[in-house]
Amino acid sequence: MPETKALSEPQKALLKLGLARDIDLALHLPLRYEDETRIVKLRDAREGETAQIEATVTDIQVQYRPRRQLVVTVDDGSDTCVLRFFSFYPSQQKALAAGTRLRIRGELKGGFLGWQMVHPSWRPAGGDLPEALTPVYSTVAGLPQAYLRKAVLSGLVRADLSETVPTDAPPAPAQATRWTLRDSLQFLHHPTSDVSLAALEDHSHPAWQRLKAEELLAQQLSQQQSRREHDALRAPPLAALRGGLHEQLLAALPFQLTGAQRRVGEEIATSLARDRPMHRLLQGDVGSGKTIVAALAAAIAIDAGWQCALMAPTEILAEQHFRKLIGWLEPLLAPRGLRVAWLTGSQRKKERTEMLALVASGEAALVIGTHAVIQDQVQFKSLALAIIDEQHRFGVQQRLALRGKMQEPGREPHLLMMSATPIPRTLAMSYYADLDVSTIDELPPGRTPVVTKLISDSRRDEVIERIRGQLAEGRQVYWVCPLIEESENVDLTNATATHEALSGALPGVMVGLLHSRMPVPEKKAVMSLFTGGQMGVLVSTTVIEVGVDVPNASLMVIEHAERFGLSQLHQLRGRVGRGAAASACVLLYSAGDSGRVGETARARLKAMAETNDGFEIARRDLEIRGPGEFLGARQSGAPLLRFADLLTDTALLEWARGVAPAMLDRHPALAAQHISRWLGGKSEFLKA
Structure with a gap:
């Protein structure tokens, strides 16, 4: 038997990124680009821009205050610039000796003391400038950009990039038809310097449109093939019997x-x-x-x-x-x-x-x-x-x-x-x-709409007063604390502290505590007391998120609401308003040390306050989180779209939906090739 060669660290890293086939490498597109096609003079540079200069080292020294650093001064004939390196080796010091001419690239910061760059990239000056923008790829430890660039380039050369979209398919929306797959990939890996960086970064360039159309087509082919395979299976016919x-x-x-x-x-x-x-x-x-x-x-x-x-x-x-x-x-x-x-x-x-x-x-x-x-x-x-x-x-x-x-x-x-x-x-x-x-799409009669209020954590006492009022009317209350896996111990401590505080603030009221670490018999005992009406307030982590039905509960307080997802907040809110009593949901938010709530959290809280409609909530949730998180990438198994965006690429999705069935019928070999190219083994997940 021939010996199998051990994989090198970069090869292992490639596999970790899922880059096993030539086509995987060809489809591993840059995260961003660096413009190394031109050299600028320091006198023409702008504060904050990433610039490439050619300059001579005039001074080099190691400084120890305020921290150990290598400080290199360079002059390009129009101005000087200080390069700072906080981690460095003796070999670097040697290579940066005074009199050496360098090509340097980094972010320019201008201050009172002149231009400076922190940890710029550099190499000896000279040699031709590249004609295309330099791609920067997402990577993992042990896989340097230079190695990855070479691997992608060789994958691009070797991959079979023959056209799989049939010639008799209706044309894709305008921009996606101008480029072939091969042209699109070669361009996106090495775009010319005259292209708009914005069009590359927001994926609106025609080359991106072509790739998005192909990706959506692969997904639709896989789904519809799965549906056909499923329809070929048999199940027992179950007819509803008259009088049964x-x-x-x-x-x-x-x-x-x-x-x-x-x-x-x-x-x-x-x-x-x-x-x-x-x-x-x-x-x-x-x-x-x-x-x-x-x-x-x-x-x-x-x-x-x-x-x-x-x-x-x-x-x-x-x-x-x-x-x-x-x-x-x-x-x-x-x-x-x-x-x-x-x-x-x-x-x-x-x-x-x-x-x-x-x-x-x-x-x-x-x-x-x-x-x-x-x-x-x-x-x-x-x-x-x-x-x-x-x-x-x-x-x-x-x-x-x-x-x-x-x-x-x-x-x-x-x-x-x-x-x-x-x-x-x-x-x-x-x-x-x-x-x-x-x-x-219709709620049963008698369900009362739930009023949602956003209240800062600093007004906690007012919320407790509101709870007293509800209890006096014979109603029951949920108080929900977050439980995030990474900080589970802290969260359980917070839930326990909240339970103690509420027990102290509401003498004579039974306040229960429910969390995921409790033994099942104990959970059941707590729930039966709350369901039976003996318990006035239930402090809980999100174990009560779904399915709990206590019509007498008319108020829900969600602590640290900014830490919950939108659909989770909506699910929790659905635990109240199940009876005839007017019900409310209080979203208690904490602005934290900065005094501000993050933008995403603010969008979630705003959506909750503005609508009770689960479909509108879902639409906004998709906008805020994107499909990967919305579906729960870990559990869904569905290969998430890498390039297409379901919110903006609906015309391409409609095109792919129309092309897929005809392609499966008339060009099954091309359909199989297209699915294999884009999804590899992942299409199996779509069959669940």
Whole structure:
């Protein structure tokens, strides 16, 4: 066997950046550019600009005050400039000896004592000036720019950059059609010095437009191919029976469904009746009634003789669903000899073994739980419908695991994913192109609008006074503290301190504390006291973000609101206003040492105060955070767009959506080449 050569440090670093293939290198585009095409005289330079000069060293010395530094004075014939180096080696001192002529590039700072540059780049003067701007690439430790530039250049030379967009495809929006892929890449790696730097940096240059069109096309091809593969699979057709469980559940409900709930319920029922697996996202604002729609879908599956699984991200939320669904369904299931099973990580072994037996025998028609539902030892007898709540909180692997619980090859269960974080249209077109989307766009009657107030942390006493007023009227209050992973210990200490302060300020009132580190039985005990009305104030980290339903709670205070994401703030606000009482959400913000709230945080707080509409909130959240963060890059697995911007490139996205199906039909080889070029192995993630 031939020996495999050990990789050098820069080669390992290239792989760490995901640059394994020639095409990966060719598509690793510069972050910015440096203009080394001209030399300026110091007398013509401007304060703050990055300039390249040629000058002779007139003096060099090591100074020790105010800190050790190498100070080199140079003269270009028009003026002098001082170069300061805070880290330096003897070899550098030798190379910068008096009389040496240098080519120097750095940011010029002008002061009372004349021009200076701190840590400029330099080399011996002479040699031709480059004709193109010098690219600067994003890199990692152990991978110098010079090595990366050479690697990118060789990748660019070797990569297959043949055209994959078919000649019979409709032309892309104007600017994207002027350049070929090869021309675009060669230009963007080495742009001529006469090009507008602004057009390069804001990605508006035609070469950028071409790349964005190709990237969006790759994403659409991958999504639509995934949809076709998915449609080729088979699932059990589940028809709603006349007079069956679905109708019995509707008749037994103590409330009427809204028009939106009925419409969405019919969309789901139509999909379930087909023999193709449903792959549907059910989105609706906080409190719009998604759980009952899911229960009606479960009733159809159970009626047809199959099992249904519902998975939620937290035990509190799973238990909330469990209570509601048991109340609605168990009276109808018991006469049929069927049960609702409950599976979580904190269960005792005896109870868990009993539940696993119920699931395996098929006696548990509905299985509700957390990640425990997808563990290997959970064997369903006949799973036909998988429901995932707050789907964005689960990773791709977990969704695939739940879909893999069906025993028969070539078949998979119908999948219903629920989300209270509505997906803006451009995101749905792009990242969810392989899903059907159903939207509940109407709140049940009797929900009171929540008034949102922004209040500075310095007015905390007024907020506590407001709490007293609510408690006097027999209402309950949430006080939410942030919990950020990096500062978890500090945050838990703050939550505990807030709990003590409120207990002291509200004598005679039961004030509870709930956080992620508490044992599950303790969490349940606290929640049941609050749900039962005995506890007046609940101090909590974001464990109560989703699913908690206490209609008597009419005030929510969110401490350090500037540290929360927009959709998270909206989810939290949705915990109040669930009854008939007028409700309010107070966003307590802290301006910190600077006395100012950051720009992004200010935009989030402003959006919260201005609208209660989850879809508008989602649109603004996408504007503020961009799609990567909005989707949660870690969990979504969706290859995030590197070049295109969903907010500004909608015309290119529309073009890609139109071209993709025809390309898959008429040019399958080109489509495969295009997907491979742009996505490599990442397209697998889009199939979840």
